[in-house]
Amino acid sequence: MNAIKYSYMDHWFMHSPQGLTKPGVRREFVEYYIRQISALSFKGLDIFFFDIQKYARMFGSFRNFVKFLQDNGLEKVVGFFASAYADAKSTNAFLPESHDNIYRQFEQYCAGTEDTGVENIILMPAPTYYQCEPMTDEKIRILADLWNRVGEMTLNKFGIKITCHHEFWCGLRDEDAILKFYEWTDPRYVFFFLDTAQHVIAGVDPIKLYMKLHDRTAGFHLKDTHSIAGPEDYRTPPDAELMVEDVPRWFYEIGTPEGLCDFPRLYQCIKEYGYKGWISIEHDKAEIGGGNFSESTANAMWYITNVLSKIYK
DSSP states (O other), rough: OOSSEEEEEHHHHHEETTTOOGGGSSHHHHHHHHHHHTTHHHHHEETTTTTTHHHHHHHSHHHHHHHHHHHOOEEEEEEEEOOBBSGGGBBBBTTTTHHHHHHHHHHHHHHTTTTSOOOOEEEEOSOHHHHOOOOOOHHHHHHHHHHHHHHHHHHHHHHHHEEEOOOOBBBBBBBHHHHHHHHHHTHHHHTEEHHHHHHHHHTTHHHHHHHHHGGGGEEEOOOSSSSOOOOOGGGGGSOHHHHOOTOOOOOOOOOOOTTOOOOOHHHHHHHHHHHEEOOOOOTTTGGGGGHHHHHHHHHHHHHHTTTTTGGGO
């Protein structure tokens, strides 16, 4: 049996009579989309927290949605993405008096998955950098305290791990801040989720970071980039992935000739440390410049089958 199973992180856009759209607007579009990723041998799906109730309404319950995935060749929803915020006082991650509200938010997210085997919350653990700076040790400790508490609840009550994913434009973006965060969080309740492109864009070597945090690693987003952020790019509000003017597209599928991520080297490390579990394929914004998600996803799976799986599978 293979050590690795592959999940698809849902950023899919598709063409429709109304133009470019997300599949979640119509059930028939969801069926078309899921059958495409199933045909490419994906076995899991990663979604966003706001999709939990959307799919529950569309299919009658979240459990029915998971049954639909299983009927079409997938095993389950592996994880869902969520984020820390600082723009509303009631859910400001830097205000300890708001932590009860955030705790309840995540409790509701997990309850909505209805005991269907979700494994991870893929969490951006700090708000956007422009909302955080200066990022001090005191702020990192406040975040660590928050996610220790939330992570204990999600794991013990629901069996779902808090796994932290560090965007190049979030408050915990450079290696020094990231390592402090993991030093001050409880390894029983807070895990690391490595996103290859996000770290490269931030000027952090994802492979060296994985080597330092391999025992905390609970998942991966594999995607590539052709650009490293300029000195002020990560401060661009409200979302540097969309608003930096001189980089129209940050992310590409794995295996592009211009890519800056060394995936064969990463897989050698994954093999060396004996990682077993899910790896997610991601290439958000594939539609920029006339690309499409069907082609990008097929190319990514080709690269896995013909290059990476020959190193470790």
